[in-house]
Amino acid sequence: MTEPLAPLAAEARRLTQQGDWQKASEKLSQLITEVTGVQATGLNINRDQYSLNSLNGRVTLADGRTLFFKYHHEEGEEHTIEEYYRAELLREHGFRVDVPIYACGEPGRQILLYALRDEKRLADVCREIEANADWQGMAPVVDAQRRADAEILAHTLPTLQQAQVSQVEAESIHQLFWNRLVSPGHTAGLGGRVDGFYVNQDFTLGELTLPWQSLSNLRWRINGVTYQHTLRQLFLDAGQILAPAALAHHGVVVAHGDAHNANVWFDSQDGVPQLVSFDPAFAGSHIPALLAEIKATFHNIFAHPCWLYEPAQAAEIYRVSVRRDGDTLEVEHDWQLTPLRQAFLDSKGELYWKPLLAALKAKGWLPANWQQIMRLALFCCPTLVMSLRAGSASQHNPVSSTIGLAMAVMLGSGGDDEFSHWLDGLLTEA
Template sequence: MPQPTSRTAEIRKIAKSGDGQAERMLADLLRDLFKIEPRNVAINHDQYSLNSLNGFFDTDDDQFFFKFHQEEGEEAMSGEYYRADILARAGLPVDQPLLISVLPGEQILVYRRRTDPRFSDVLRALDLKDDPPARAKAVEAERQMSEAVLEVYRETLHAVTPQNVAAEPIHRLFYERLIDPPTGSYPGGRMASFYVGKEFAFPGVTLDWQALSRLPFEINGVKYRDSLGVLFNEAHERLNPVRLADAGGVVAHGDAHNANVWYEDHGDTAHLSFFDPAFAGEHIPTLLAEVKTTFHNILAHPFWLYDPALASEHYTAAAILDGDLLRVTTSYEVSPVRRDLLSVKAEAMWKPLLTDLKARDMLPEDWRRVVRLGLFLCPTLVMNLRAGATSHNPVSSLVGLSSAIMAGSEPVAGQDMLSRFFDVIDPDRG
């Protein structure tokens, strides 16, 4: 049976041409859904809109901001988008939409237009030029947000069934990007279309997927245990929604990367608030709730995921094939503000959350593996990391896949930034 036509998918596709047709289609969609007369429809073309579209429009009454998220094949995926009321009822700081549609293929949120920057824009400026006082204010705003979110997790943590978990839309960001949703076949979805059977051009070596997927990486002298293929296979097995009920569930945003967070600057202090709760839920698997925020707000920066061309100007990277080992050297490192944010995530969120799970006898023995596999899928399936496939170049591709390996795999020996992070948050380590 053919899938219904998705108007949002068509708008996203046509928007790339920049010829004005997408704006006209969007005006028609808004008119049909909400019985309003939109004018001056403008689509933002920014680096963070990997799977979404946002922009502005006017009516006789006011100025508005719109956003929608759209996944290929979403009509066959699980869960309901945009349960915006869930977060507000739980007490999370969230900007409530004025208008909302959850119709398949026509999901969209409309907000009153704000002049506040997104937190992603504030942090990008700090990546480009560090400003210690501004950095301290931004990091403190993140600490306050993490503490507020942690309290909601503590208050809403509850036992869940596999059926509860499987019904949540967050799996569209993880498991359902590994498979063909209508059939469940693996490898499928984005994994198959992005990587399987493809060629990978890195500075120094070109490899096909069959070879690359089996190779362990050594990155700046640290050897990692698991190959890309092993990590994808284990993610397919362990992140299956029916296996994620063992750590309970919480009320969560699910996709609170910082392009979905407003930064309200009050002079000496700043305040953060969420918007675009496309994947919000009441039974979000606890160990997945903070995965997207941890990777996309910290480990995906500076530049390599969202600004690949800039990454190739700032960093070097090269690879050589040494027998059955891919040796990678790179000058990439996280910026001071991202290091500070990682410390906040460890101290104000992950450590106390895992400690609570352990105290309630809800912490699986393999919790590190679950979190690492979630972190691994964040960059590899949010966009195609192969050079030349979309916006990535050989340097950013190698940095990106190396970052994914470091997120997903334990080092064979020694430590790196992420192994130290996991040691800090481990509730058995004091």
């Protein structure tokens, strides 16, 4: 009987979390040597804020090549995640995507190796703009995003079709949503990461501390806007509405599925900047159409500036106020979209979501609860990518935790706010 290969990527991730970057580099060097068949002679892991469940960096091989590597590892999900590196699928359908030179998708050893690029990732380009408040200089980036949104739509619409439930259930994109809500012995919506991150835990929001049992049953009033859903209701609804079988009859598409800006190159070599995606770990050919650009819509827009990825900085620049008024949590905060992220939201709505929803409606495939599906998926993005509790392993604090949970409720529930008006406007011309 063949012995299973060592889960070197998982081991490397554990070592980086312990701060042992040298041993982590050694594990990755061994893995890359095994995958490529060429000795890895030098390796550098990037220490960036976007590597929530992954690591990336550069590796030099004995044959003189230097490659960019990225691997993705889900803590506690080694036996359920199946990373289908489907770059060729995306390229066949016209999407701008880097195809890896080497790929390994074995559990615990998931890694991709690409030809080295000198360009920056779009996440880093955007961070520099916001750090310098360079709203005049953001035009080329916004233009590139608008070209990308239009292109993505143009390549997505021809793939719009109906699918069998089994085909939809087989897609790995559900690892980002429904699979994180469920686990044996738990009610759907209160299992998986919800149970691990939140249930029976204490939450410090601003200067107020509440146990899960209390917090999860409160309604929220955020910056004067009242929201009807509690955290418990939103998680339970997500456990039902986002089930793969429940989404299977609303149209599916070919999509990247996880095109957040840390998975996108800002390619300006030919004069006109273009966005080129990579690491399509969750790409597929039967992705529910209403999920396809959800991760990009949240992580490239509402996760910035800084509160999700750099919570310590958020605590320095934002102010929050939290108090309980009976069964309502009163939250005030001063976070808002920057001009850059507002431009991204406008682009995503105008050039992607509006025409996609119109196409679904024209085919009779747009469900009556399409807004609820989108809202619950957006709600899952911040709450399930990491624990938003202050003091947890994700390093959140009472300020960033407050903003994060308020953001999740605002997106997931709905009230008289700017996002609700944006969402309502997506079908006005359909």
